[in-house]
Amino acid sequence: MPKISQKGERMPASPIRKLTPYADKAKLDGKKVYHLNIGQPDIETPxxxxxxxxxxxxxxxxxxxxxxxxxxxxxxxxxxxxxxxxxxxxxxxxxxxxxxxxxxxxxxxxxxxxxxxxxxxxxxxxxxxxxxxxxxxxxxxxxxxxxxxxxxxxxxxxxxxxxxxxxxxxxxxxxxxxxxxxxxxxxxxxxxxxxxxxxxxxxxxxxxxxxxxxxxxxxxxxxxxxxxxxxxxxxxxxxxxxxxxxxxxxxxxxxxxxxxxxxxxxxxxxxxxxxxxxxxVDTPDAYFEAVNKEYTSRRDTLVSALNKMDGVYCPNPGGAFYVVAKLPIDDADKFCQWILESFSYENQTVMMAPATGFYSTPGAGYNEVRMAYVLNNEDLKSAMICLEEALRVYPGKVISSRAEVLSSN
Known part of the structure; x- marks a missing residue:
């Protein structure tokens, strides 16, 4: 059997899409999945x-x-x-x-x-x-x-x-x-x-x-x-x-x-x-003003909810529509798979991207996740309730006080 190229072997898989089979399985099991893993806006095209x-x-x-x-x-x-x-x-x-x-x-x-x-x-x-x-x-x-x-x-x-x-x-x-x-x-x-x-x-x-x-x-x-x-x-x-x-x-x-x-x-x-x-190019300025206002609101919803969770820290971003948050977890890759595969709250769960995939330095981002605030505010609120409940019961939770989290940032 012919062998694939060494370049093909070295080519990294997408950290954003690699958990898709687990999200698909969760949906087949009847769970609602809040997709915060990928930057696909829900804003209408002009x-x-x-x-x-x-x-x-x-x-x-x-x-x-x-x-x-x-x-x-x-x-x-x-x-x-x-x-x-x-x-x-x-x-x-x-x-x-x-x-x-x-x-x-x-x-x-x-x-x-x-x-x-x-x-x-x-x-x-x-x-x-x-x-x-x-x-x-x-x-x-x-x-x-x-x-x-x-x-x-x-x-x-x-x-x-x-x-x-x-x-x-x-x-x-x-x-x-x-x-x-x-x-x-x-x-x-x-x-x-x-x-x-x-x-x-x-x-x-x-x-x-x-x-x-x-x-x-x-x-x-x-x-x-x-x-x-x-x-x-x-x-x-x-x-x-x-x-x-x-x-x-x-x-x-x-x-x-x-x-x-x-x-x-x-x-x-x-x-x-x-x-x-x-x-x-002729899209009116009013379109962008409305979009900017909507994303600002979504950012505020997400960042506020995250920073109220025990052991969680999320800086307030100045642009784009992503956040990277530090969670009280042992392994972001394991957690992002676990929350899809083994957890649900009121038959809902959350899909996120492990931040490890956005680093090249080994070990960096092990307790961080990236979330895209491309869902409406109500869905974001529901997703954050679901995430908070997941963090309460995650087997690999790392216990630290709120004071410790704040003092380290």
Whole structure:
């Protein structure tokens, strides 16, 4: 029997989806499962996107240019220049989802064996994308105690070698919801320029910033035009995860030329998706204002409920729609499986993602979980009641007083 590749053996499974069989079994057993494990919003997709699809009148479903249609790239330029990115359509390559933007950027900028530094916990699929390209991820720990702020630049310096080629950041962050400040980005700028590195900025959650906090992109910093590559997607902004439409943005002409070769190899992004994406740019501000208000309310519901539970600590995130919470448990992977497989409260249970899957450092996140507040407030309240009851009876519960939890954070 032929053997699969060594790369296939090394390719990590998704920590977000690996518990799906247990959730499916719970549903077959008649339990209601509250899905807090994955960032699939329940907010309705803007009417403009859906109507654009309904009103399509082309006669041939044809290839599009490898870099994306000029119509869509022009429309995207309107959107980004309202944010003061100062780009032209030539600075954009349209991709099949944000995932492809990340993989193309990695392949265009790094060779096999090169190293990329990523503050952790980080979006779990970065590991998978790096594995595909034989790139080495060098994680740098951030900590729940200070809300997962950017680690000190001195810690980055310790990791930099002659193989270090890039740093990846995600702000607002998945999985922590942390929003990087201007001061943190300025510090990264100096580091990137000092060591002549690429700075890949995953901005999938740009629209989701709370408490009047201001989003800032590395694109807003002077002197980084040759270093910054923005990775973006319509998935979260327009609640259109299934569209699989993203883009790569940079002012570095060599990166654009190289990235286009990878884009040509996969032929083209979808026509229908770009038609919908073009219409999406005209989504009224009122849509985002309502969404932001709703997510702020959901965040407050979730964080408040978590921090009232005995032995639980959850920092208040500044953006995105995720939290990472520390629970009084022995093993997050075991707990997240147990709550689906062996527990129910009033015939309900909760699906979460063990935070271990968002770390590369062995042992990190062993008592943390990621939750996405993509359910309505009433469902979130019910899910938190269920979680609190589960923590009361979990066999691997770690006993600590509320004072001990607070004093350690």
């Amino acid at each position: 009417d403009g996107m859906l109507n654009a699809i309904k009103n399509i009148d082309f006669k041939v479903w044809a290839y599009t240019p490898s870099e994306g249609t000029l119509t869509y790239r022009k429309k995207l330029t309107e959107y980004y220049n309202k944010l003061s990115y100062g780009i032209t359509p030539e600075n954009i390559i349209v991709t099949t989802g944000g995932s492809e933007a990340i993989t193309i950027a990695m392949m265009a900028c790094l060779d096999p064996g090169d190293e990329v530094i990523i503050p952790e916990p980080f979006y779990a699929n970065y590991n998978g994308f790096a594995s595909q390209s034989d790139i080495v991820v060098k994680p740098i720990l951030s900590f729940i105690d200070n809300g997962f702020a950017l680690p000190p630049i001195s810690e980055f310096e310790k990791l930099i070698t002659n193989k270090t080629k890039a740093i990846i950041i995600c702000s607002p962050n998945n999985p922590t919801g942390y929003l990087y400040s201007k001061e943190e980005l300025e510090a990264l700028k100096e580091l990137v320029l000092k060591h002549d590195l690429y700075l890949l900025a995953d901005e999938a959650y740009r629209e989701f910033c709370y408490d009047n906090r201001e989003f800032m992109s590395p694109m807003h910093l002077d002197g980084l035009d040759e270093n910054v590559i923005v990775l973006d997607t319509v998935s979260k902004r327009y609640s259109a995860c299934g569209a699989r439409l993203g883009c790569l943005i940079t002012k570095n002409k060599a990166v654009l030329t190289t990235a286009l070769k990878f884009a040509q190899a996969r032929l083209s992004p979808g026509m229908v998706e770009q038609i919908a994406g073009t219409a999406a």
